[in-house]
Amino acid sequence: MSEPTELRDPSAASRRRKPSAKPKGRVTMTDIARAAGCSQATVSFVLNNSPGIRLSQQTRDRVIEAARALGYSPPVFSALRPPVTPFEGLDGVIGFAVDQLATSPEAVVAIEGARQASWNAGNVLLVAQTMGDALMEPRAIAALTRRGISALIYMTIFTREIAAPEFLYSLDIPVILLNCYTADYAFPAVVPSEIAGGQSATRHLIAHGHRRIGTITGEPWMQAAQDRLKGYRRALATADIPFDPELVVEGDWSASAGYAATVKLLALKDKPTAIFCQNDRTAIGCYEALKEAGLHIPEDISVVGYDDEEIARHLFPPLTTSILPHLAMGQWAIEQLETPPVPGRGRYPITKLECPLVERESVARVRDRGAAG
Amino acid sequence: MSEPTELRDPSAASRRRKPSAKPKGRVTMTDIARAAGCSQATVSFVLNNSPGIRLSQQTRDRVIEAARALGYSPPVFSALRPPVTPFEGLDGVIGFAVDQLATSPEAVVAIEGARQASWNAGNVLLVAQTMGDALMEPRAIAALTRRGISALIYMTIFTREIAAPEFLYSLDIPVILLNCYTADYAFPAVVPSEIAGGQSATRHLIAHGHRRIGTITGEPWMQAAQDRLKGYRRALATADIPFDPELVVEGDWSASAGYAATVKLLALKDKPTAIFCQNDRTAIGCYEALKEAGLHIPEDISVVGYDDEEIARHLFPPLTTSILPHLAMGQWAIEQLETPPVPGRGRYPITKLECPLVERESVARVRDRGAAG
DNA sequence: CGCGCGTGCTAATATAGATTAGCAGTGTGC
DNA sequence: GCACACTGCTAATCTATATTAGCACGCGCG
Incomplete structure (x- = not known):
């Protein structure tokens, strides 16, 4: 506890083994500091935008650039390991990504269906909007996955075939498509019939x-x-x-x-x-x-x-x-999570849900108006 | 620099002043351990559901119960302090909790306003529903805070005074109330005028x-x-x-x-x-x-x-x-995050936003119909 | 010239959670 | 009744980040 520098610092020792290359797993502030030629503390200040700290714009820029270059992201705590609820009473979280929330009511209806179905199991639904923006979409979904969600529902506002963003394939959680589907049938999908x-x-x-x-x-x-x-x-x-x-x-x-x-x-x-x-x-x-x-x-x-x-x-x-059966589609999506963990690989059929007709007063028996015209 | 323990450690000293009571700010695993009568390590194992660790169900239950009782939530790192983007390219995430999404369109409109305002700064909005359920609400919000949000917008569907859930006060991020307010004016709040x-x-x-x-x-x-x-x-x-x-x-x-x-x-x-x-x-x-x-x-x-x-x-x-100015209210909420980090303590005035009249065709000059009917 | 002061940064340390090694108790086979 | 293993847990340590105190340097001023 008293002759410091050499004693404590096994980390420096272990790091010495790998002289230069990528520092093992995650990128830490220390890595950024090394790259930017400053101290870890400085990196912390910059990334947190700590108030009351004065740093030159140059240094800030260097740090930010290094952080981006190295692909830094904050540490992940307790990222709920198995996709089932981590433990009773603490929440399972299911992510719901949709391109737009505001333009039409269907998205909200589908979310409501999913919420109802999740609620029973005590799961919480977290909704993110992607706006169909190639730049924002990965970010929005990362905001969901980053802390560990147990599943992702991916919805589009218009029914259509999509080219799923690459990263959907590399998520290690179940992904369900709602109101859209991929040509390769890689994910369970549901659309209105x-x-x-x-x-x-x-x-x-x-x-x-x-x-x-x-x-x-x-x-x-x-x-x-x-x-x-x-x-x-x-x-x-x-x-x-x-x-x-x-x-x-x-x-x-x-x-x-x-x-x-x-x-x-x-x-x-x-x-x-x-x-x-x-x-x-x-x-x-x-x-x-x-x-x-x-x-x-x-x-x-x-x-x-x-x-x-x-x-x-x-x-x-x-x-x-x-x-439009969006409520049922939302429920269906959640139900899929319960049944099969994951069958073989890909090849999910597209599920279609019925659009029931609601009869009101705009239809009557045809009148015999003589023939045509 | 050499006779340490007493010199440095004003924090330990200050802690000593409070012998037992609530351990200052956040609830830590150590607190849970104390409450559950086990070690911090055990708490960590339980909460992370660490694989390959054997613990009795009793202990697990005790820990979980204590965690819930104390309102534990994982630490938030580098959660971009001022809700402006911490640095270009890494996402700030702003949480938006609302009691209900489906029953009326206002919630969606407010979210849209908030989204638009966030978008420019490159922030992602994550939406959770609380359903006004005392049990689910903490969970839903925990699901947000857990992933390191930089701020929380808390909205109710009906304009009203609320008794904010206790844990809102102990979040170490800015909290903005939308369409509701607390009697103690502890948070910035906005409602329609x-x-x-x-x-x-x-x-x-x-x-x-x-x-x-x-x-x-x-x-x-x-x-x-x-x-x-x-x-x-x-x-x-x-x-x-x-x-x-x-x-x-x-x-x-x-x-x-x-x-x-x-x-x-x-x-x-x-x-x-x-x-x-x-x-x-x-x-x-x-x-x-x-x-x-x-x-x-x-x-x-x-x-x-x-x-x-x-x-x-x-x-x-x-x-x-x-x-109803819900779009503007959503925008307002996000804008609040940019301006003042935190004024003194509490005492935020309630902001009221105008409800503009949209004139259509259901109003005409009064006709002179003789005196009264 | 040398004092004081603001600026820009780092060293050292604090803290929270994750992980490893291992200890005590309890059977169990022989 | 002893070697052995297994269960359930903790002490100690490690990692990553946050924070505090203060150092070095340049600069204006009397």
């Missing part, structure tokens, strides 16, 4: 006697738009109704496009008796055009929407529409 | 010539309801219009209450020429009752709402209403 949804919406109209059914699509490059249209065609085919391209008008999910498309449909010689709007916003515009044309919903013409947005039940008349 | 909002909504009606202005309140125990009513009275007083209790009908924020209350107002001998609905849902019910009574909005009667929910712009006619 939009084809079935489009089909049952259309079938619902057919069941009410409609045979001339117009549809207004979304932006055609979007998966959801393609699938809903596919469902529409299937329902028609199943009922032996020939597909008429005239009855399909391209929209872009917006109310104004819905208005324009409806006008177009009403200009047809052989007008539709029902319109399947492939989302609720489109239906808003559709309603407006129909009302302007002096048509009553549903007596003169039936309408169904898709998405069951809040607004759907406040329209007049309330809109029959398909519910 | 509901009084001013109620006042300007009412003033808007007065400016359009209205003097008989009915109002439908929210649930009276809620802060927001009281404040909006207070604003209503202030506007009246300012314009020298006597307050008439008849014109105030108690609602409960719901559309059906809005309907009932409107019916009641219309039954008055001296009917109002305008109604201030203290939220948009109430206004929905109000609209309905007015239309049923054959009154046209705004020609026969003017209506303003509050909250600017999505639905407000889809009503017919579109509803004039006050915008």
Whole structure:
């Protein structure tokens, strides 16, 4: 305790064994200090931005640069080893990364589903937004994984195939994809069954006697738009109704496009008796055009929407529409964590969840208005 | 430099002063060890669930219980002290705890505001839900603090005074309250200026010539309801219009209450020429009752709402209403982190942010309908 | 010129948690 | 009844970071 410098410092000794190279495992402040040519204390001051400490900008810059070059990250304590709850009573944490929270309510609904399912097991859900930003995404997810999460739910706001960021593959925890999937089926994934949804919406109209059914699509490059249209065609085919391209008008999910498309449909010689709007916003515009044309919903013409947005039940008349199953998808994602730790390797099938139709008052039996036109 | 122990160690000395009591600031593993009657090492083993270590279940339980009782949370290293980025390229993480995400859109809006403000500085926002659950809340927040957040935003969905959970006081990071505040003003807090909002909504009606202005309140125990009513009275007083209790009908924020209350107002001998609905849902019910009574909005009667929910712009006619400033509140919260590290102690004033009125088409100049009804 | 002082930094030390070695007790086989 | 191993734990040490005290240097000033 009294003749210091040589005695204590086995670390220096052990370090001497490895003369120069990368200092074993993690990068420490001492490593940074060496690289920046200053003391560990200085590094600590800089990285913590300690108040009341005066350092030259030069030194700060050198330290920061060295830290970045060496890839420093703060120490990780107690990073919950096995993905199951580390121990009863202290929390298991499940990460939920989504590209956007604010633009549409679906993300929140899925989170709610996941939360409900997690709650029972006493797990806490931590949500991060990636904003689809290649720079922020790794950071946001690192903020989750850094301290040890037991699983990661990765959600996109639009249903689509994604090229999963590389680092998703090297996480040593289960990763579940929500509302998206990868071409290599490397992760369990769940999406809404939009084809079935489009089909049952259309079938619902057919069941009410409609045979001339117009549809207004979304932006055609979007998966959801393609699938809903596919469902529409299937329902028609199943009922032996020939597909008429005239009855399909391209929209872009917006109310104004819905208005324009409806006008177009009403200009047809052989007008539709029902319109399947492939989302609720489109239906808003559709309603407006129909009302302007002096048509009553549903007596003169039936309408169904898709998405069951809040607004759907406040329209007049309330809109029959398909519910996006994001709540169930969130629950499903959590349930996956409980069952199989990890089967072989990759090759997970994509799970599709039903979009149930909620019937309100915008659909009626077709009236016999004489033949066409 | 050579006879140490007494010289250096003012800290040990100061600790000696407090022989037993709470060991100063954070709870350490040593504290837990003392409480559980075992060694710090044992605590470390238990809390880390260290593999290859055998301990009796009894001991584990004792440790866990003590840890929970004392409110242990792992140390936070280099958690970027001033919430500005510690240094370029490494992420600062800011925690955002809210009681509920799903029930109303405001939480998401506030988060969006906070995210935007954080983004510039390169900080990542991590969101946890507490569900107002005394058991889950500490866990959810622990999940945040555990991973070394640089600051915590604590939000409630309803504007109100809260008794902040004890552990908020012992966090060694800045804590900002959003949409709530504590009686002791221990944290910076921001809430909507509901009084001013109620006042300007009412003033808007007065400016359009209205003097008989009915109002439908929210649930009276809620802060927001009281404040909006207070604003209503202030506007009246300012314009020298006597307050008439008849014109105030108690609602409960719901559309059906809005309907009932409107019916009641219309039954008055001296009917109002305008109604201030203290939220948009109430206004929905109000609209309905007015239309049923054959009154046209705004020609026969003017209506303003509050909250600017999505639905407000889809009503017919579109509803004039006050915008809840949750986006700005989220931004404000983040901005607070940049300016003052910590003023003296406690005593932060409550900041109130304006609720701007968005004018749509539900308000018109009062018509001269002869004297009273 | 030499004193005082602010600046920029380091040495030394404090602290918290992780880890290693090993000790006491308790069986157990023979 | 002794060698041996196994269980359950602690003492001691180690690592990484935070913090305190103070050193060296330059500079203005009387």
